[in-house]
Amino acid sequence: MDLFEPTRQAFHLLLAGDPQLWRIIWLSLWVSVLAIALMAPPCIVFGFVLAKRQFAGQRAVVVLLQALLSFPTVVIGLVIYLLLSRRGPLGAFELLFTPWAIMIGYMVIALPILVVFTVSAVQGADPRVYETARSLGAQRPRAALTTLWEVRFAVMAGIVNAFGRVISEVGCALLVGGNIAGITRNIPTAIALETSKGEFAQGIALGFVLIAVAIGINVALAWLQGRGGLE
Amino acid sequence: MSAPLFSVEGLAKRFGERVLFDGARLELEAGSGYVLTGANGTGKTTLLRIVAGLEPSEEGRLAFRAQASLVSDYPEAWRREVVYVHQQPYLFGTTIEKNLEYGLARRGVPRSEREARVREALAWAGLTERREVPPHKLSDGERQRAALARAKVLDPTLLLLDEPTANLDGDARKQVLELVTALCIENHTVVVASHDPEIIRLAILNRLCVADRRIEADD
Incomplete structure (x- = not known):
């Protein structure tokens, strides 16, 4: 299979500012960033309390959260789908197949990552x-x-990890977002769709964006660690 | 006779089966210095931590400036006046200057006054040139001096020092010893837990000894 031509086309799409492509990228970014921004503060507080306070069942809560780290995201998507569907308990809000549904899914996926990293750091x-x-x-x-400031790099590693997990997540986004062009199509669902159609150029272009985001975040984290005086 | 500045009554503390204190009592007079001695594991550090409100205990009543409290219910306001320095002090991962500012900021001291007091404390500890250095680049002696300066800058009513010269030798030990002596002279009420013969011999310090689950005057 020729990889050169689709890769060339991918760069062309990115550099030409293809509006459809950039809409997909923008949706992925804002939904992921907002989900993490909303979840990080309460999860970090909860993680700190969980690490510091002794209470009955504390160990069980930590074990449950650790188990949730490897929970299939498509199952999380299914649960949220059932909650948000028209007949579900939250159906009245009409959030299914909107970016907000994807964001809710991302928040649930990010929760155990943020809490467990904070517990471990504290x-x-x-x-x-x-x-x-x-x-x-x-x-x-x-x-x-x-205390959290002193272990900020370990906590930030949790945030970066959670962000990396949600921005590349397919199953949940596909189920609750529906992969609707221009509305809920994000980078991973678009890659899955385009690849299934044999349209590799857009898939490769979006793949490059995901890789660039991952590298960019880790470079930023390393830079911050350097500024923090760590050697 | 005036009431003691700080007192502990009926203190009981155990770690599992091991009983450290059983009905121990302690009285500290305002403006006096004390050196707390005793064999390893008798509870010197634990006692300082209880007085600082960092260690819970099964039983015990405290009184500070005639205000009484249970050990288990250490009043928040006392933390502004009682400062404890660990045997191996922890300095926050920022500059020495910011470390010294930390407690002043918690007390709501205005920035301009904070800066002046920090400058003064840095000069006292001989760390003016090192004020912007992060802690991991300091020697053990400098770290101990920085911790003493961080405590002194708060002008605490009661200062608790845990083995300040342990792990130090040569010039570093001598410099820290001078600072500890200066703190004791400066009319602070200071309790120093120590094995250091030079600290124990300091004439300005009253000797207390932890032994047999009690705290006794050691003349």
């Missing part, structure tokens, strides 16, 4: 961080923030 933090903050007069929320 449990791995030096216990003197929190104690030092408290002893210097910080109230509990401020001491928690200080």
Whole structure:
């Protein structure tokens, strides 16, 4: 199979500013970014509490969240589909086959990743961080923030991981979004569709975008780690 | 006789089967310095952490400036006046200057006053030239001095130092020793847990000894 010609066409589509292609890219980006932006704060707070507080069933909650990390996203999509479908409990909101449905799916997929990474980061933090903050007069929320700041790169790795997972996710987006051109078609669902039609150029172009996003985020993380004084 | 600045009554603390304190009591007079001695594992660090509100205990009553509290219900306001420095202090992953500002910011000290007090504390600890250096680039002695400066800048009513010269030798130990002595002289109420003979011999410090689950004056 000739890979050169579709790759050349892919670059042409990207550089020519093909509106259909860029609409797909834009949808993927904003839905993913918004899902992570909305989920990160509560998940990080929950992860901190889960790591620090002793309560009955704490271990079970962590094990459940860890299990959710490998939960098939298509099943998450199915559950959200049933909830949002016209006869479902949330059907009145008419969110199915809209970008908002995809975003809800992404939020559910991101939840265990964000929480588990935060739990791991906080449990791995030096216990003197929190104690030092408290002893210097910080109230509990401020001491928690200080601890999270000290392990920020591990927490950010969770955010990057969650973003990487949702922006490349197909099953859930396909089920609850419906892959409707111009409305809910995003990068992974478009790649799946174009490839099934034998239209490799657009698939390759979108693949390049996904790779560029992944590399860009990791370069940004590495740069921030450098600025943070880590060697 | 005036009431002590800080007192502990009926303190009980155990780690599993191991009983560290059983009905222990302690009184600290305002403006006095104390050195806390005792064999390893007798509970010196635990006692300082209980006084600082960092360690829970089964039983015990505390009183600070005649305000009483249970150990299990350490008042938040006391944290503004009681400062504990770990044996191996943790410095936040930022500059030394920002480390010193941290507690002042928590107390709502205005920025201009913060800067002046931090400058003064850095000079006191001989760290002015190192103010923008991150902690991982400091020596052990510099880290300990930075931690002492971070505590001193807050002008605490009660300062608790856990083995400040442990793990140090040579000039580093000597410099930290000078700072600890200066803190004790500066009318702070200071409790230093230490095995260091030079600290134990300091004439300005009252000697306390942790032994047999109690805290005794050690003359």
